[in-house]
Amino acid sequence: MTPATGDPPLLSIVVPCYNEEATIDIFVATITPLLDAIDPAWEIVFINDGSRDDTLKVLRAAAAAEPRVRAIDLSRNYGKEVALSAGLDHAWGRAVIPMDVDLQDPPELIAPMVREWRAGFDVVLAQRADRSSDTALKRGTAKLFYRLIGRLSDTPIPADVGDYRLMDAKVVAALRAYPERMRFMKGIFAHVGFRTTSVDFVRPLRSAGETKFNGRKMFNLALEGIVSFSTAPLKIWTYVGLAAALGAVVFLLYVIIRTLITGIDVPGYASLISVILLFNGLILTGLGVQGEYIARIFAEVKGRPLYLIRERIGTGASVSPPAPARLSRPGD
Ligand code: UDP
Numbered sequence: 001m002t003p004a005t006g007d008p009p010l011l012s013i014v015v016p017c018y019n020e021e022a023t024i025d026i027f028v029a030t031i032t033p034l035l036d037a038i039d040p041a042w043e044i045v046f047i048n049d050g051s052r053d054d055t056l057k058v059l060r061a062a063a064a065a066e067p068r069v070r071a072i073d074l075s076r077n078y079g080k081e082v083a084l085s086a087g088l089d090h091a092w093g094r095a096v097i098p099m100d101v102d103l104q105d106p107p108e109l110i111a112p113m114v115r116e117w118r119a120g121f122d123v124v125l126a127q128r129a130d131r132s133s134d135t136a137l138k139r140g141t142a143k144l145f146y147r148l149i150g151r152l153s154d155t156p157i158p159a160d161v162g163d164y165r166l167m168d169a170k171v172v173a174a175l176r177a178y179p180e181r182m183r184f185m186k187g188i189f190a191h192v193g194f195r196t197t198s199v200d201f202v203r204p205l206r207s208a209g210e211t212k213f214n215g216r217k218m219f220n221l222a223l224e225g226i227v228s229f230s231t232a233p234l235k236i237w238t239y240v241g242l243a244a245a246l247g248a249v250v251f252l253l254y255v256i257i258r259t260l261i262t263g264i265d266v267p268g269y270a271s272l273i274s275v276i277l278l279f280n281g282l283i284l285t286g287l288g289v290q291g292e293y294i295a296r297i298f299a300e301v302k303g304r305p306l307y308l309i310r311e312r313i314g315t316g317a318s319v320s321p322p323a324p325a326r327l328s329r330p331g332d
């Protein structure tokens, strides 16, 4: 659907914000001259992801001061993946760039990205040349995650690439057609394909404020990534079960033969209890893994809206955005 009035801007910058009152003004002030130098036809779409601080107030002021800045106020905190999806649904530029508001995605990279896009690429990834701004723990777990998902998933997910990238409007339209509720954006981004290239950068430290991701959130994101993009954890239990059954047959034969030769032998509590405990553990793990998938099937089947919007802020907000395909279902 094309918006009611006007031509689409050349660039849409999509920025999810959660408790970012300290960083928004720095972001707008830094990025505006850089965008103007490329083309004055740009828009910034902020998504307020249910912030509990004065983020909304700061966004209102930013939108009032600059007509090319607008904001989507979500009804609560949905998490970065959903906030990003909301932003992509409402960005109507000919190229769209999701960015973090803390300037950890260096805006100087936009110009080289646009250059690659104009050279004919549909997706330009910002690839982190090194991760020295991360803690050793984050580096280590990230490496482990990419190695794991690389082996388990049929969709190759590029390592050291965040959400920062330029996407042509047709790629964004393809993304809108992904109906899933459980959203692992790195995976969905990789899944759409298209002609892709990358530019390198070194990730700086946050401009202000602090990270919104703790160990638990990162673990859940990694789990989401693996379960959304691989069924290997579900299938492995067939092999675990077969191997265990084979081992059990061998052990059974051994016990029968030994009983025939040496007579009945009652002691054996230790071996019995360890086998029982081991297999109970395996069975529960297998059930748990199935539970992870069933929970996701349940979430998809309910078909709830991905997010709810409380308010659209800014003059550009009167322009009707593209209808998100995932909210309309056959028969509606
Ligand atoms: N963010 C969000 N919703 C959340 C958590 C984070 O929209 O629930 C936004 C946050 O405001 C920032 C971006 O996601 O613009 C990245 O967050 P952060 O800088 O805390 O992550 P890190 O860079 O430490 O991985």
Ligand code: MG
Pocket (backbone or CB within 6 Å): 100, 102, 104, 206, 211
């Ligand atoms: Mg950050």
